[in-house]
Amino acid sequence: MRHLLGIEGWRRDELESLLDRAQAHLPGKPDTTHVLRGRVVANLFFEDSTRTRTSFHMAAKGLGASVMNWTQTGSSVSKGETLLDTARNIEATGVAAIVMRHKSSGAPHLVAKHVRCAVINAGDGTHEHPSQALLDAFTLRQRWGSLDGRTVVIVGDILHSRVARSNLLCLKALGARVVMCGPPTLIPPGLEAMGAEVTHNLDAALPGADAVMCLRLQTERQSENFLPSTREFARLFGLNAAREERMKPEALVLHPGPINRGVEIAPAVADGARSVILEQVSNGVAVRRAILEVCAS
């Protein structure tokens, strides 16, 4: 049993072996449905999610596990139950792993300290989203063979993005160079200490990129005055057709979804030839199978 609370704390060889395992879970590979047979995986989602929850659900089912789906709506949390009591009660029903998403950074760490089953972080606040980073890395590795020496530009709201943090740690661990790009109000301090290069000029960063990862811009950031308008954001940081021209011919485009079409990415780019956005989604299931296999079996 092992937790996946974040990419932080995992060594390169461990990450590589996890991605190798995911390879074996791609469609058409030998049957692995027995790995978690008879075991229960609990999906604890304190925050809305479609693709991550569905993806973990399918991954668990695919390994033969039963899945308990728990959502905050209609639960005892609305009666004032604490996170720890909820988690302990779920654990007491005999689950092998808790997959949890929570709006507070560090919530899975708190739970992991107080339960005996595996805890898998499916996104905590603005901290980490490790399974997303792993599936992104998996997708890039599928295209490139290795991430060594490649440059990935991550653009958008870095400050509030758990995807950005996990990707920075994961891509760096796997040998890539990571450039973070966004307006100064959405770049947190000390990213360089985590190994990133920082720029506010997307046009200058694009020609050097082997891949560009656009992040979802949450519209409430405008009302919090992080930005003058989404229009201006799109103008300065949106990946549009003109900017696509500046990219290397073979460079890839990623997006963790859900997409604001026309804001952080233009529809033509999102659906274009260099986009691997849907591959990310399908690879998600294989990567999450590998995660459950490593953590819950």
Added chain:
Amino acid sequence: MSSTVLFRRGRVIDPRNGVDGVRDVLVRDGKVVEVSEALLPVPSSAEVVDATGKWVLPGFIDLHVHLREPGEEGKETVLTGCRAAVAGGFTAVVAMPNTKVVNDSGMVTELVLSRARAANLCHVYPAGAITKGLKGEELAEMGELVSAGCVAITDDGRPVMNAALMRRALQYSTQFDVPIMVHEEDLTLSSGGAMHEGPTSTRLGLRGIPASAEVAMVARDLVLLEETRARLHLAHVSCEGSVRLIREAKRRGLRVTSEVTPHHLILDDRAVGDYDTHAKMAPPLRSDRDVEALREAVADGTVEAIATDHAPHGVLDKLVEFEKGINGIVGLETALGLTLELVHAGVLTAKRAVELLTHGPAKAFGLPGGHLAPGAPADVTVVDPQEEWTVDAHRFYSRSRNTPFHGRKQKGRVVQTWVGGRKVFENGQVGQKESR
């Protein structure tokens, strides 16, 4: 009842009176009678304390303590807080007014004072609120609070965001000559923040509280202080920028004093580690550079006092998501050990450390005690500077256990505490049992 105590051959450190050396200290009827380099004859019926190898110090004074009574007696009471105080070597504490009911009237002040009399352990000096209900809207009756016994006026826990109101509070206070004590935090800058803004908050994905949230308010209040010529005391100063402004204000002769907590001198924001809510406080633990600046400021006299901001909370207040965790840690029973860490590290001399716990705070608030000249109150703390021990939160006299220092090794410990010539703490035992 007449009582006589002779502290024999201890190292007396009394910074106000320039004493640092082996002395005999004779106290009688609650007052210091004589401090002598030569051996004093033992008066008949005197209790003799053999202080050889020990430090005999003025009783410590803590300008910043939350006793939680009235309203949150499950966390602390005046009695349990006083027990924690004397166990930590403190003979006087200033009680913050953010209780539930708020101490914004003479009635609440009197309640705290009567509980303190019943506890009969250490001096408790209440602080009254600046604004009614700490709402930051209308001035509380400062005159009534002062005449009921409040020694400072503060909305601690909250800033006074309205600058005009703050200016009036300072102006108004000059007729009573009490310090206005301020919690400096611009709420528009700290809003939603859970820890210091820096590389650690970035790594943990927690919203940061920038240093400017404190420094901007310090700047504002020093400007208002200059206009009003009042007395301003800055509570729990946490960053380099504040220290710089205080230094400059003092140079220009403004009546500003300040305090730093032991934890802000010992820990930086990396102590949050893996979302440890025991490292969550307001102001937050800052960067290592800020810690360095604070250490310089307590050493060079820019800051007058080490104050604990003793903030008791229940287990459930901390056993939650980091963002939901309540701010604050208990401090009375760890203050000396942490301060001595700075002495062992060469940051402070023993004399300066004692000054920061005694004469410095006494002078800032104009309180009695803090020194041992003849005529001074016989408030005495005896410390064994060699004793090595480990902080055990389960053995705190405080009703709460919220500390990041549980399990920390310390060198130097309080062995006796005397208040008004009466022994209230000795070798781990407080003189009065707690009645729960």
